[in-house]
């Protein structure tokens with residue numbers, strides 16, 4: 001944890017949740033107000049179908065709402081897509097871009113991710129840019145190089161660090177119950193910090209670097225306590241208020 005940065009614990013609900021899940025959000029808001037507010041920022045990224053309702057429900061609780069993807073353009077003939085402006089119009093304040101599931105299943109390239117991040121910044125949203133190596137890349141000793149390259153190509157030149165969050169999500173750790181060691185996370189996050197500072201300048205020291213991939217209540221304190229880890233991007237364990245709050249409680 002970097003002492004100077006306000007930690008962020010964000011939940012990515014992926015393609016889970018109908019409006020019934022708003023009761024989990026209400027539970028999160030209740031737990032947040034009862035002792036976590038002021039210590040950690042919380043965000044939930046529900047499916048796009050829930051953004052408007054979730055943002056309205058989260059009003060007053062100060063849990064931020066984000067989307068999981070956006071199109072790079074502000075508007076146009078892109079059937080089925082959503083622009084960052086539309087996401088902002090729903091009351092969301094952030095959007096995840098370049099999640100490995102988008103890179104894998106939708107063949108998004110670093111250039112696509114960079115254009116989406118630019119769209120997010122244009123619309124006044126915080127861009128949460130995801131990077132991470134595959135198992136084969138880690139086993140080949142290429143993890144640092146792969147993530148360094150993704151960062152160089154996916155983070156917009158001249159981005160304002162205030163509106164940028166970077167999430168390190170090793171692909172092999174997502175949904176598998178496997179996590180890197182704290183030493184591997186520390187090495188990767190220090191590497192990411194150096195790369196971002198050399199690209200964006202000194203203010204990049206203020207960019208929050210999240211770890212994501214099988215974060216659970218049982219491993220949150222160790223992962224969140226690692227140098228240069230300024231929070232978490234949580235998948236499965238963000239679907240239930242009790243688990244999500246137990247992870248955020250690493251910052252209590």
Ligand SMILES: O=C(CO)COP(=O)(O)O
Pocket residue numbers: 012099169173174175176177212213214215233234235236237
């Ligand atoms: O992909 C993730 C968050 O974006 C991580 O998912 P899990 O926490 O389910 O491993």
